Amino acid sequence: MQKFKSNQKLYIGAFITGIMLLLALTGTVFTPYDPNAMDTTAKFGSISLKHIMGCDNFGRDIFSRVLAGLSTTMSVAMGTVLIGIFFGTLIGAFTGYFGGMPDEILMRINDAVLAFPSLLLALVFISIMGPGKFNVTIALGILFIPGFARIMRGEFLRCKNLDYVQSARLMGASDLRIMFVHILPNTLQVMLSTVAIGFNNAVLAEAGMSFLGIGVQPPDSSLGRMLSEAQTYLFIKPGYAIVTGMTIALLILGFAMLSEGLEKNA
Amino acid sequence: MLDVIDLNIEFHDHLTPETVVYDFDLHLEEGEIVGIVGESGSGKSMSALAIAGLLSRKQMKKRGQIIFDGVDLLTCSRNILRKYQGKDISMVFQEPMTSLNPVKKIGWQVGESLRIHTELKEEEIHDRVIKMMEDVELQNPEELYDKYPHELSGGMRQRVMIAAALITEPKILIADEPTTALDVTVQAQILKLLKRINEQRGTAILFISHDLSVVRKLCKRVLVMYKGRIVESGPVNEVFNAPTQEYTRKLIKAIPRMEKLSI
Numbered sequence: 331m332q333k334f335k336s337n338q339k340l341y342i343g344a345f346i347t348g349i350m351l352l353l354a355l356t357g358t359v360f361t362p363y364d365p366n367a368m369d370t371t372a373k374f375g376s377i378s379l380k381h382i383m384g385c386d387n388f389g390r391d392i393f394s395r396v397l398a399g400l401s402t403t404m405s406v407a408m409g410t411v412l413i414g415i416f417f418g419t420l421i422g423a424f425t426g427y428f429g430g431m432p433d434e435i436l437m438r439i440n441d442a443v444l445a446f447p448s449l450l451l452a453l454v455f456i457s458i459m460g461p462g463k464f465n466v467t468i469a470l471g472i473l474f475i476p477g478f479a480r481i482m483r484g485e486f487l488r489c490k491n492l493d494y495v496q497s498a499r500l501m502g503a504s505d506l507r508i509m510f511v512h513i514l515p516n517t518l519q520v521m522l523s524t525v526a527i528g529f530n531n532a533v534l535a536e537a538g539m540s541f542l543g544i545g546v547q548p549p550d551s552s553l554g555r556m557l558s559e560a561q562t563y564l565f566i567k568p569g570y571a572i573v574t575g576m577t578i579a580l581l582i583l584g585f586a587m588l589s590e591g592l593e594k595n596a
Numbered sequence: 597m598l599d600v601i602d603l604n605i606e607f608h609d610h611l612t613p614e615t616v617v618y619d620f621d622l623h624l625e626e627g628e629i630v631g632i633v634g635e636s637g638s639g640k641s642m643s644a645l646a647i648a649g650l651l652s653r654k655q656m657k658k659r660g661q662i663i664f665d666g667v668d669l670l671t672c673s674r675n676i677l678r679k680y681q682g683k684d685i686s687m688v689f690q691e692p693m694t695s696l697n698p699v700k701k702i703g704w705q706v707g708e709s710l711r712i713h714t715e716l717k718e719e720e721i722h723d724r725v726i727k728m729m730e731d732v733e734l735q736n737p738e739e740l741y742d743k744y745p746h747e748l749s750g751g752m753r754q755r756v757m758i759a760a761a762l763i764t765e766p767k768i769l770i771a772d773e774p775t776t777a778l779d780v781t782v783q784a785q786i787l788k789l790l791k792r793i794n795e796q797r798g799t800a801i802l803f804i805s806h807d808l809s810v811v812r813k814l815c816k817r818v819l820v821m822y823k824g825r826i827v828e829s830g831p832v833n834e835v836f837n838a839p840t841q842e843y844t845r846k847l848i849k850a851i852p853r854m855e856k857l858s859i
Contacts, residue, residue, distance in 0.1 A: 493694040500648055501682030501709045501760075515699045 340591025346584030350577075354404040357397030365390060365398040366549045383573050386559065392570055396577055399551040403581070406467050406546070407532035411525055413471025414532075418478025419521070423509050425479070426486030437483070440476040448473050449538060456544045463552075466545045470535050474528055481524050485517040519592075526589030530582050537578055553578050597800065598624040598647070598768060603660035603670075605642050605651070613657070616642050618825045620660070624768065627798040629791075631811035631832070633847065634821035640804050643821075644770050646670070647802070648687045649677045664768075682709040686761035690773040692753035696745035703729075703741030706760045713764055724763060732759045732789060751782035755789070762793065769793075770802045775810065787814055808851050812836055820844050 368388040377384045383392040421440075425433040443451070455469035489495055490513065498512045539545035540554030548555070553574055560571035603620035606613050617639040624630055632640045645651050647662055649669055662669040664685065669677055686709070689695045696705055706728060707721040716724070722741070729737035732755045745753060754774060761769055771790065775783040791814060794801055805811050811818055811832070818835050820828040820843065828841045839845045 493689055493691055494697040496650060497687070497689060497695050497757075497760075498697070498708065499681070500650055500687050502678040502680070502712050503682075503708070504678065504712075507712070512697055512700075516697070518699070 337591050337595055339587045340595060343584050343587030343589070343591050346580060347588050350400065350581050350584055351404070353397060354401040357399075357401035358405075361391075361394035361397045363391035363394045365394040365551050377569070384567070384569055386556075386563075386567070386570055392573060395551045395556060396553075396573060399553045399556050399574070400577060400581070402463060402546055402550055402552045403533055403536055403554070403578075406463060406470070406536045406552075407529050409467035410470040410474055410532040410536070411528045413468065414474030414478045414528060415521065415525055417471075417475045419482045419514075421475065421479040422482025422484075423486050423514070426483035427490050427505065427509050427513070429487075433483075436479075440479055443473075443476045444480075448535065452535065452539055453544060456539070461544050461547050463546050463550055466536060466539060470532055470539075473535075474532065478524060478528065481520065482517065485520050486513055489513045489516055523589045523592040526585050526592060530585045530589070533578065533581055533585075553581075597626050597664070598622070599661070599663045600643075600647060601661040601663070603643065603646060603662065604658065605639070605646060606657040606659075608656060616824050617646070620826060622647075622802075622819065624800050624802060626767065627794065627800055628817070629794055629801045629803060629815045631803045631805065631815035631818040632821060633805055633808055633811050633818060635806060635847075637823075638821040639824040640821050641772055644687070644772050644802065644804050648685060648770055649681055650687075679713075682766075683713045683764045684766050685768045685770065686764070686766040687770040687772065688754070688757050688761050688774045690776050692750050692757055692777060695757055696753055698745055700744075701741065702743050702745065702748070702756055705745075706756060706763060709760065709764045725759075728759045728763045729756075732756075732762070732793075733785075734759070750778055751785065754778060754782075754786055758786075758789065758793075762797070762799065765797065766799060768800045768802060770804070772804045773806070774803075776805070776807070783810070790814065808836075808847055820847065 368390055383396065386392055386395070421436060425436050451473055452466075452469050455472065456465060459465040459469065486509070495508060495512055498508050503512065536545055536552065537554030537557065540552045541558040543555075543558065546552035546555055556574045557571060557578070560567070560574055564571055600620055600622040603617060604615060605617040606615045620639070620643050622630070622643075632643065634640045642651070646658060647669070651658065658670055660670065664680060667676065667680070669680065696702075703722065703725050707725045710716055710721045710724060725741065726737045729740060734740055734752065734755050740748075740752075740756075745756075748756065754777075758774075769790075774790070775786050778786060787810060790801060790803070793799055801814075803811065803815055815832050817830065818832050819826050820835065820841070822843045828835060828839065828844045835844060836848060839848060
């Protein structure tokens with residue numbers, strides 16, 4: 331408990347992330363206006379009681395769009411991390427635990443994937459599968475597998491020769507049981523902070539791809555997409571870019587602090 | 597019951613193969629306590645690990661036979677070996693601090709062998725675990741059941757390890773220096789416990805130690821190992837009173853005695 335008290339980063343990070351998560355959840359069920367409803371009379375409408383963040387070039391309520399965009403971005407990031415950590419853990423567990431030839435082969439494939447800039451690979455995937463929220467999640471998820479696999483492999487490698495694993499083997503536990511019942515819970519600490527960092531990278535990657543126009547497609551709103559729209563009107567309506575940019579920055583900051591806090595706590 | 601015949605263990609993970617155990621022979625009767633003594637690196641732990649089936653099969657070569665129940669544990673498949681591991685042959689390690697899984701509760705770890713080898717329900721396992729924990733003289737087993745290893749002292753953890761090893765009522769318990777990491781009083785308690793278990797349950801114990809005074813107290817027969825070979829073996833009294841080998845004599849001379857201390 332003492333450690334928790336002095337760990338301010340964990341608290342602040344959890345606080346920011348919590349608020350963001352709450353906003354994103356709100357965005358999925360309720361927004362003050364329809365995020366896609368245009369109101370030509372309110373084009374570039376300034377901040378008012380009706381539109382607390384003003385309106386964009388089509389007269390859409392920016393606050394509603396931020397909420398909806400946040401939930402899109404978060405769900406893409408979560409899906410990405412889930413795919414990455416699930417397959418990453420599976421691959422890491424088998425390669426780290428068994429070693430030998432399959433380990434060599436899979437890890438060299440891993441190296442090859444890691445050697446490419448991830449945005450370039452994402453581009454390739456998207457041009458094969460076509461853009462859209464779902465495809466972006468899958469493309470990014472696949473890209474995230476090697477990184478997670480590498481870390482989880484290290485953890486399984488570290489644990490497999492420890493005394494308590496030997497003792498489990500001696501009890502006649504099967505390899506699968508040793509891997510997932512005895513070793514996996516011991517990797518949780520590392521896994522959690524990796525997931526937090528991975529989530530950040532996923533948010534940035536999604537925002538970057540949407541910014542370039544290969545990510546989430548209109549009419550779905552996403553923070554990256556909004557940022558790229560706002561860029562055109564930077565001098566007419568700077569508030570648009572600032573609000574979306576700040577949202578992304580806060581989201582990243584919250585998760586970065588959370589993961590640092592978790593690591594410190596380890 | 598257990599026969600080890602001409603066991604040779606060779607390491608192949610360096611350029612030149614290295615033999616660590618030569619022609620190891622052992623016969624273990626039911627309910628017997630046999631000690632293996634020797635200095636560090638004499639091959640006693642290696643032999644024990646081989647009997648327990650814990651030596652990984654890749655970088656080392658093993659020759660000979662380890663026959664238990666008519667099955668050669670050295671050559672049988674991993675699946676067959678696993679049926680014996682934890683059920684008929686159990687092991688207690690030297691380091692009680694690291695042999696327990698830090699993220700699992702004590703009760704869960706003691707009952708793990710039952711979960712692997714039997715179809716018992718969780719409540720039945722709970723009851724057996726509590727009974728076993730009482731049997732190894734752990735206080736407040738109900739309370740301990742939900743504790744984590746870091747909340748226990750070294751002596752308690754070693755008792756937990758013994759409980760976990762004995763819960764399936766194995767025929768052989770291999771104890772690889774089970775008291776080395778413990779202080780002297782706790783050491784004596786653990787030895788007493790092992791002796792009582794041997795008498796009450798008839799579990800044969802293969803006791804590995806570098807401490808001759810301990811082996812003398814506990815075992816009926818003893819093997820002395822040096823540089824991978826058995827140099828002397830026989831009933832404890834004979835080996836200790838009339839050692840035939842120079843090495844054994846040196847080992848016995850190395851036992852610290854109170855009267856020699858001049859403080």
